[in-house]
Each structure stands twice: as structure tokens, then as C-alpha cells.
Amino acid sequence: MIETPKNYQTLALTYEGEIATVTLNRPDKRNAISGEMIEELLTALTAIETSAARVAIITGAGKAFCAGMDLEVLRGLATQSPPQNLEDSKRMARLFRRIWNFPKPLIAAVNGAAIAGGCGIATLCDFTLAAPEAKFGYTEVRIGFMPAIVSIFLIRQVGEKRARDLLLTGRIFDAEEARQLGLVNQIVAAEQLMDSARAYAAGLLEMSPTSLSRTKRLITDNAADKVDEALKRAIAENAAIRGTADFREGLASFLGKRPPKWTGK
Numbered sequence: 713m714i715e716t717p718k719n720y721q722t723l724a725l726t727y728e729g730e731i732a733t734v735t736l737n738r739p740d741k742r743n744a745i746s747g748e749m750i751e752e753l754l755t756a757l758t759a760i761e762t763s764a765a766r767v768a769i770i771t772g773a774g775k776a777f778c779a780g781m782d783l784e785v786l787r788g789l790a791t792q793s794p795p796q797n798l799e800d801s802k803r804m805a806r807l808f809r810r811i812w813n814f815p816k817p818l819i820a821a822v823n824g825a826a827i828a829g830g831c832g833i834a835t836l837c838d839f840t841l842a843a844p845e846a847k848f849g850y851t852e853v854r855i856g857f858m859p860a861i862v863s864i865f866l867i868r869q870v871g872e873k874r875a876r877d878l879l880l881t882g883r884i885f886d887a888e889e890a891r892q893l894g895l896v897n898q899i900v901a902a903e904q905l906m907d908s909a910r911a912y913a914a915g916l917l918e919m920s921p922t923s924l925s926r927t928k929r930l931i932t933d934n935a936a937d938k939v940d941e942a943l944k945r946a947i948a949e950n951a952a953i954r955g956t957a958d959f960r961e962g963l964a965s966f967l968g969k970r971p972p973k974w975t976g977k
Contacts, residue, residue, distance in 0.1 A: 722749035724773075725756045731913045732765035739774025744782035745829045747800070750807050753833075757810055766921050767913040768814075770837060771821040771906065777846065778830025783967065786855075789954055790963055801950040804829065805861045805943050811836045812865055812939070813932040815925045817916050821909040822846045823902065827884075832862040835869065835895045838928070841909055842887040843902040848895065849884040856962025856972065858953050860946040864939060870894055 724735045734756050736743035760768050772778055792800070811818060811833065820837035825847045834840055834848070850866070852859040859866075859879050867875045870893050878885070878893075890896040900908040916924065932939075953959050957977040965972035 720752045720756070722746060722752050723756060725759060727763065727765055730764060730766045730917055731910060732760045732763065732768040734760075734768060734770045736770070736772045736778055739772075739776070741782060742776035742779035742825065743772045743774065743830070744779050744785075746782045746785055747803065750803050753807055754810060757814060761815060765816070766924075767817045767819065767916045769819045769821055769906075769909045769913060770833065771909070772823050774824070776824040776830075777820075777822045777826040777834055779825050780828030780830050780851070786963060787967060790960055792954070794951065794955065797951040797954045798947070801861065801947040804950070805947050808832055808836060808861055808865060809939070809943065813928070813936070815928060816921075817913075817924060817928070819909050819912050821905050822848075822887075822896070823905055827851055828859070829862070832865070835890075836865055839912055840890075840896045841898050841900050841905060841912065842890060842896045843905050844887055844899055845902065846887040846890075846896075847884050848887070848890045849882065850879050851882040851884070853880065853882040854962070855966045856953075856956070856958040856960070856974070858949060860950040860953075861943065864942045864946050868935065868939075 720737070722736070722738055724737045726733050726735070734753070736749070738744060738749070789797070789800075817839070818837040820834045820840040822834045822840060822842040824843065824845065826834035827847070827849050828851050831848050831850055834842075850859045850862060863875065863879055866878065870878070874893060887896055887899050891899055898908070957975050961974065962972050
């Protein structure tokens, strides 16, 4: 039996037995992230935590998993005040940390492009399955921004040398490279992706829920103090770079679909 307990504007939350599924549901926007989506994801995760579900799957509607920040949100960044930029940074950090230390197993089923913040959501889950055509990338430097918040988690996952490559080049990489980097557990044919995710979930349902939650807590608690301290610096940097000339130029060039003219300021 499938239940839809609440109407969301940017996602769908459904339950089937003890498996919850969150579907990012802005296919016309390639499931791009907005402030509303962040808040609804946080709400959905709380609903799942307090429900009878024991495992959750996150996927995307349409051809993309999540293509990063919504263009309308990007346009608005140029006119925001420093306090507004700081609050935005805190909101994204809250989402990433919530996914990182969520007490129940999270499975990402990456059906298409997972870019910038979408790449963070995809790779911070406990398990990440990807269709062969899925693309990944931490592309912030391309528009004069910086992947400050996700860097805290990425370095822990792949090591500093590999993180430098991904974060400083902003390059797009495919599902096979993501698997080699350890960001993807398994590549699955697109038509089998959700069935494979449910099979993963079914396997986890055979485990003790107490053991799973305590093991996850042990993993994150060991690193929580360092992560939280690093996030404070990342949040500040994420907000501060928005006041630079290079950020304004990068944003204008991206939205105007032209090459940027960097000044280094």
C-alpha cells in the first residue's frame, strides 16, 4: 500500500510498507534547488524519522536527479544582503548535515544529472545507486562561487587529493568515475534503478533497526565535532564570496550565457 501523507510543492513523499521514497519533483526545472525545496526536504526527513519507515530512498522526477540551484534563486543572490546570504548558507549546511547524520539508512537513486548542491545530496546518502547516464559535478567555481559546505563532507569521503581535483576544476564526471571514486556504490540500468533501490532497502530491512541506527550514530558522532567546527568556517566563506566582484561577474556571465571576465577581486 502506498500512502502520500502530505502535499508538498517541490517534492513527493510516499510510503510503501517500511520504505519511504522522496522524489524531487520539479522536472520542468530539472529538480533545481530552491529555498522552498530545502525546507520541504528537511520537513520530509523529519516526517520519515518519526514514521514507521525504516529506510528511505531519494530520487528525482523526470530526466534529472537535481541540477543544482534554481536559476531564479541565482538571480536573486546578487541583490541579497550579507545577513540574507549568511542565512542561505546556514540553511544549505543544515540540509547537508541532516542527510549526513540521518538516523535511518538513506539510499540515493540517481536517475540523471546531479550537479552542485544536487551532487551533494546524491553523494551524502549512505548508499548511492546511479543510472549509467547520470552525471556528477561540483561546478561552483565555474561561476565564481565556491563549494564550501559540500567540501567538508567530500574530503572525508574521497580524500583531499581527489577532492581538490573535483572542487578546483568544477568538472563534470560520469557514473563510472563516480563509482571509482567511491561516491557511487552501484551502476544500474535506468529502467531497473528504482527496483534496485527497493531491493537495497529490502536487504536493510532484514537488519536490526537498533543496530543500524546505533552504527550510523557511531560513525557520525566520531566526526561530529570536527565537522561542525569546519561547517562554521564553510558557512562564513559561502556567504562572504557572494560579495566579491568575481561572484557577480560569474553569475552574470552564467545567466547571460557568455564567457566570464574575471578580475580576481
